[in-house]
Amino acid sequence: MSSSVEKNSQVARFDAEAIEVLGKRVLGPVLTAEDEGYDAERAGNQIARQHRPEILVGATGPADVQAAVEFAGRHGLPVAVQGTGHALAAVAAEGGVLINTSRMTGVRVDAAARTAWVAAGVSWDRVIHEAAPAGLAPLSGSAPGVGVVSYTLGGGLGLLSRRYGYAADHVRGIDVVTADGRLRQITKSSDPDLFWALRGGRDNFGVVTGIEIDLMPVATLYGGGLFFDFASAPDVLNTYVRWSADMPEEMTSSVAVISFPDVPVLPPPLRGRHVVHVRIAYSADDLGAGKELVAPLRALTPFNDTVRELPYAEGGTIHNDPAVAGSFESSTTLLGELDADAVRALLDRVGPHAPVPHVVELRHLGGALARPAAVPNAVGHRGAHYLLNVVSRLERADIADVGPAHDRLFDAIEPWSTGGRALTFLNGARDTGHVRSAYSPEDYRRLTEIKAAYDPENVFRLNHNIPPAQR
Structure with a gap:
C-alpha cells in the first residue's frame, strides 16, 4: 500500500460512464x-486552503453519502x-472524493426528552432557534454559524462548557457511513468502541450523517463583552487570571487581545x-449573582460594556466572531495554571x-470540562486550566511571516503549556x-486500533488523520 503522502496527492482518472453511473x-x-x-x-469558511x-458529491442524505463512499472504495x-460553517479541516485534498454535507439540514427537537437530532449540514444557529421555544439550548460554540457535527465530534467548547462539559459528552447517538459503505446507527450499547472514538476523533472513522444530542434547560444568560484599551492589558490579564481561578462552574469566560x-x-x-x-x-x-461576579473586572473601567441578561439565542453577540469566509492561519495549545510571568510572556x-x-x-x-464524561469518549487533556488560541488573518499578513510569529508566541508560553492541544482548534496547515x-x-x-478495525485502508485520511494501527 502506498504511503499517506502518496495517496493524498493521487489524482484518479475516470471515464464518463463511471461518473454517469455515480450521478444516477x-x-x-x-x-x-x-x-x-x-x-x-x-x-468553505477557510479560503486559504480549499479541497x-x-x-x-453534494450529498442530500445518507444514501448519497453511501454511494460516494462506495465509489471511492471501488x-x-x-x-x-x-460540512457547513467552519468545517474545512487543515488538509486541502488534491484528488479523491469530497463529500459536501451542507444540504443535509434536518433538525428534530424532542422537548420532553430534552434532545435534538441534527443532520450533518446543520449549523448551531438553526438548532438554537428550534430549541428556544421550549426554553432549551444546545451546547453550541461562541459562533452560531459553526457546523454542529464537526464541532461536536471534535470535542466542542462553547458558552455553557464549564457548567455542562464538552458537547461531545452529550451525544446520545450517531448515524455514520463507515468505509465499507454501511450506514450504522450507533450508541454506547450497540457499538461502544466506535461510539467512543467518534466523540473526539471526528471524521477519521466515517462520514457522520446525523447525531442525537442533549439540550440544556437554559433560556437566558448573563453575558456580553468588556472592552479595554491595550494600554490596560497587563492589569486586565493579570486580574482575569486571578479572577477566573475562583469562578463557579456556571461562569464560562475568555479574554482576547485583538488587533x-x-x-x-x-x-x-x-x-x-x-x-x-x-x-x-x-x-x-x-x-x-452574575453582576456581582463580574464586578472585579468592571472595576478596571472598560471603555465599552455590553454585559447584560440576554436570550441564549443572542449568545453569538458575546464573542461576535466574523460570519464571513476568510483566509487565516491559527495555532493552539493547552495551558496549566498561569501567573504574572505567563501574562508578561504573552x-x-x-x-x-x-x-x-x-x-x-x-x-x-x-469545571465540568475537567470531569470524565458520563459515557467515556476520546476527548483528551481534561486537566488543562486554559486553552490558548491565536488566529492571524492572511488578508493582513504574509503567510511566510505568520508561522514564525506563532512559533515565537508559543515558545514564550511553553513553560506553562501542558503539551496537549484541542482537536477542535487545530485549524492551521501546520497542525496536521x-x-x-x-x-x-x-x-x-x-x-489507531479502532481505526484499523473500521477503516484499515485509511480511506478517511484527508483530515486531521489518525492512521490505523499496523497489524
Whole structure:
C-alpha cells in the first residue's frame, strides 16, 4: 500500500460512464473540475486552503453519502468531508472524493426528552432557534454559524462548557457511513468502541450523517463583552487570571487581545485599534449573582460594556466572531495554571508592537470540562486550566511571516503549556502533525486500533488523520 503522502496527492482518472453511473445513484450534484458550480460547491469558511477533488458529491442524505463512499472504495480513492460553517479541516485534498454535507439540514427537537437530532449540514444557529421555544439550548460554540457535527465530534467548547462539559459528552447517538459503505446507527450499547472514538476523533472513522444530542434547560444568560484599551492589558490579564481561578462552574469566560483592522464595517470605537476583550457567559438557575461576579473586572473601567441578561439565542453577540469566509492561519495549545510571568510572556509577543496582527484568546477551562464524561469518549487533556488560541488573518499578513510569529508566541508560553492541544482548534496547515498531541498516549493507541478495525485502508485520511494501527 502506498504511503499517506502518496495517496493524498493521487489524482484518479475516470471515464464518463463511471461518473454517469455515480450521478444516477446520487440525488445531489456530482461534479468534476470541468463542471459549472464546482468551485462554489467546494468553497468553505477557510479560503486559504480549499479541497480540489477529482469527484465532488453534494450529498442530500445518507444514501448519497453511501454511494460516494462506495465509489471511492471501488476506485481506491481517499474521502474528504466538508460540512457547513467552519468545517474545512487543515488538509486541502488534491484528488479523491469530497463529500459536501451542507444540504443535509434536518433538525428534530424532542422537548420532553430534552434532545435534538441534527443532520450533518446543520449549523448551531438553526438548532438554537428550534430549541428556544421550549426554553432549551444546545451546547453550541461562541459562533452560531459553526457546523454542529464537526464541532461536536471534535470535542466542542462553547458558552455553557464549564457548567455542562464538552458537547461531545452529550451525544446520545450517531448515524455514520463507515468505509465499507454501511450506514450504522450507533450508541454506547450497540457499538461502544466506535461510539467512543467518534466523540473526539471526528471524521477519521466515517462520514457522520446525523447525531442525537442533549439540550440544556437554559433560556437566558448573563453575558456580553468588556472592552479595554491595550494600554490596560497587563492589569486586565493579570486580574482575569486571578479572577477566573475562583469562578463557579456556571461562569464560562475568555479574554482576547485583538488587533482590529481600520475598516468601515467595524464600529468606530474599534477601528484600527488594539483592544482587550473579556467575554462573559454566566449560566445559572438564578442569574442574579452574575453582576456581582463580574464586578472585579468592571472595576478596571472598560471603555465599552455590553454585559447584560440576554436570550441564549443572542449568545453569538458575546464573542461576535466574523460570519464571513476568510483566509487565516491559527495555532493552539493547552495551558496549566498561569501567573504574572505567563501574562508578561504573552503580552511581549502581541499588541501594537507585534510584527503580525493577531487575535489571541485565552479560554478558561475546568469545571465540568475537567470531569470524565458520563459515557467515556476520546476527548483528551481534561486537566488543562486554559486553552490558548491565536488566529492571524492572511488578508493582513504574509503567510511566510505568520508561522514564525506563532512559533515565537508559543515558545514564550511553553513553560506553562501542558503539551496537549484541542482537536477542535487545530485549524492551521501546520497542525496536521499535532493530532497525536490532542490525546493521551493510551487513548491515541486505542484510536489507531479502532481505526484499523473500521477503516484499515485509511480511506478517511484527508483530515486531521489518525492512521490505523499496523497489524
